[in-house]
Amino acid sequence: MxxxxxxxxxxxxxxxxxxxxxxxxxxxxxxxxxxxxxxxxxxxxxxxxxxxxxxxxxxxxxxxxxxxxxxxxxxxxxxxxxxxxxxxxxxxxxxxxxxxxxxxxxxxxxxxxKRPPIAGLAEFAFDIDQLESAQVLEKHLDALSMQPSTPARNTVVVCGGGFTGIELATELPARLRARFGENTETKVIVVERGAVAGGRYSDALREVITDASEALGVEWRLNTEIEAIDADGVTLKSGERISSSTVIWTAGxxxxxxxxxxxxxxxxxxxxxxxxxxxxxxxxxxxxxxxxxxxxxxxxxxxxxxxxxxxxxxxxxxxxxxxxxxxxxxxxxxxxxxYVTCLDLGGWGAVYTEGWDQQVKSVRQEAKKIKIAITNELIYPPVADREIAFAAADPLAKFV
Missing domain, CATH: 3.50.50.60 (FAD/NAD(P)-binding domain)
Known part of the structure; x- marks a missing residue:
């Protein structure tokens, strides 16, 4: 047997x-x-x-x-x-x-x-954690284009400034313009409990994240946490209220x-x-x-x-x-x-680093080409060919 x-x-x-x-x-x-x-x-x-x-x-x-x-x-x-x-x-x-x-x-x-017990999180927040929930967000953004232009409609709040939060936040300005028009004033706000944008990363990488965020108009609320989420936006623990039709959870x-x-x-x-x-x-x-x-x-x-x-x-x-x-x-x-890091930064480009100390090796369009090669080719399954698949599956073969 x-x-x-x-x-x-x-x-x-x-x-x-x-x-x-x-x-x-x-x-x-x-x-x-x-x-x-x-x-x-x-x-x-x-x-x-x-x-x-x-x-x-x-x-x-x-x-x-x-x-x-x-x-x-x-x-x-x-x-x-x-x-x-x-x-x-x-x-x-x-x-x-x-x-x-x-x-x-x-x-x-x-x-x-990870979904902590925040009031309204389960009922009102979107996420891109799984395929189905990412599809729900995409349909929601499509539906917003049929609604009247208001500050709440045109504002997206991203809860969490980690890898996923940064990639999503820097991609969102282009996604919103595609739906609302180039002349519509939109806002993307990242709420992050850390003291700096990209606080988990090296100084050099954080600087790139900050530069890209500023160029794209992505705002950061630092040293801040979410108090509650409802149908009309979020309330921060600082007391600030942000009106938004789209609150997205990416924190952990x-x-x-x-x-x-x-x-x-x-x-x-x-x-x-x-x-x-x-x-x-x-x-x-x-x-x-x-x-x-x-x-x-x-x-x-x-x-x-x-x-x-x-x-x-x-x-x-x-x-x-x-x-x-x-x-x-x-x-x-x-x-x-x-170990490498390749972070997509939307319309600004991307950033590519090497080593656990995250030394920046390339930025903007040069790094974007690397990011596309990784996410559109390298991480996909091999073709249905025994020789090709087995060669790629060797644990000791070089990967990155």
């Missing part, structure tokens, strides 16, 4: 875990390993681009790729993990529940927006709730702490990867961030190592020393 590797999730880490596992099985000329991916749809949703227009097109199908690599697929959502019986209960789109067993489990279910993410079902140590973002082979300590049959894993990237203390850059490589290592444990092959310790 074949050993069964079950992968929960078909995002960046889940997809690459499956391909990497299939690659190792092929290298070992083994037909003893069965690989199955369980996810709500056989597709990769290109989440890093959800701040852009036409979000419904930011999906890459995986059916042909999985078929080419003999990767099984189950369409549904995992609901319960039992690590003692090594089973997963999942529900399909018709509501039917099924229990599937595993010999090794790769948890690659990603993350979701946390690992998928399924991590709570694993009896193991988690970090402040609910990610499972893993060892160097990405196994959950004390539960060696379970591997965590992507946004569900708190993993060291190098020997100097850096840890993987909740980005596709890390999710892709984490997936390759997790898939390889889970398969290796079933095929009696030595695992690879996860390492990802190189």
């Amino acid at each position: 074949k050993k069964h590797l079950l992968i929960l999730g078909s995002g960046f880490s889940g997809m690459w875990a499956a391909i990497s596992a299939a690659r190792l099985a092929a290298l070992q000329n083994s037909d003893e390993l069965g690989i199955t991916v369980l996810s709500p749809a056989p597709e990769l949703r290109v989440r890093p681009r959800f701040y852009e227009e036409n979000v419904s097109g930011l999906v890459a199908p995986l059916t042909d790729l999985f078929a080419e690599l003999n990767i099984g697929y189950l369409e549904g959502g995992a609901e319960h993990i039992d690590t003692k019986t090594k089973t997963v209960l999942w529900r399909d789109k018709h509501g039917k529940t099924t229990v599937t067993d595993y010999d090794r489990l790769v948890l690659a279910t990603g993350s979701q927006a 993410v946390q690992a998928h709730p399924l991590t709570q079902q694993i009896d193991a140590e988690r970090d402040g973002q609910a990610r499972l702490r893993v060892n160097e082979t990405l196994q959950v300590p004390g539960i060696p049959e379970v591997y965590a990867t992507g946004d569900t894993a708190h993993a060291r990237t190098d020997e100097v203390g850096n840890t993987a961030l909740m980005t596709c850059q890390h999710a892709i490589q984490l997936g390759k290592f997790a898939g390889h190592n889970a398969a290796a444990s079933l095929l009696n092959v030595e695992p690879y310790p996860y390492r990802q020393v190189n």
Whole structure:
């Protein structure tokens, strides 16, 4: 009987875990390993681009790729993990529940927006956390163009000045002009509890963010938090009231709730702490990867961030190592020393940095070309060709 590797999730880490596992099985000329991916749809949703227009097109199908690599697929959502019986209960789109067993489990279910108990947040705020919610925002912006021009209609408040908040805020001026007309006075306001714009980044990167924001007319409310959100705007803890028909929440993410079902140590973002082979300590049959894993990237203390850059490589290592444990092959310790940042800054351009100290290497249109190459090509699935896919899935091959 074949050993069964079950992968929960078909995002960046889940997809690459499956391909990497299939690659190792092929290298070992083994037909003893069965690989199955369980996810709500056989597709990769290109989440890093959800701040852009036409979000419904930011999906890459995986059916042909999985078929080419003999990767099984189950369409549904995992609901319960039992690590003692090594089973997963999942529900399909018709509501039917099924229990599937595993010999090794790769948890690659990603993350979701963190929603603190702020009055009105759930009822009135938009987000771009998932494809469906990004589509809701896009439809809302389209509908605004049919309404009379008012300061509230023409003002968007972005709650949170992290990576997603910055990319969305700097993209919004162009999105609003496309709907309301070039001569309409619009406002994009970022509410950030930190003392400076881009406070998590290097001085050089923060300076670029500030320059781009000023050039695009994006305003920042610093040292400020949201008190409440309602249908007509936001009230800040400072007492300021901002009238707005569009309030968008981008402040923080946390690992998928399924991590709570694993009896193991988690970090402040609910990610499972893993060892160097990405196994959950004390539960060696379970591997965590992507946004569900708190993993060291190098020997100097850096840890993987909740980005596709890390999710892709984490997936390759997790898939390889889970398969290796079933095929009696030595695992690879996860390492990802190189780190880059490429931040889209809307009509101003972009900024590209290298290293954990974020040294700025290029800006504006030169950096924009790099950003487009990354988000439109590099992070997409490989074509449904065994040789090409397996070459890309090698955990030790250079990525960035």
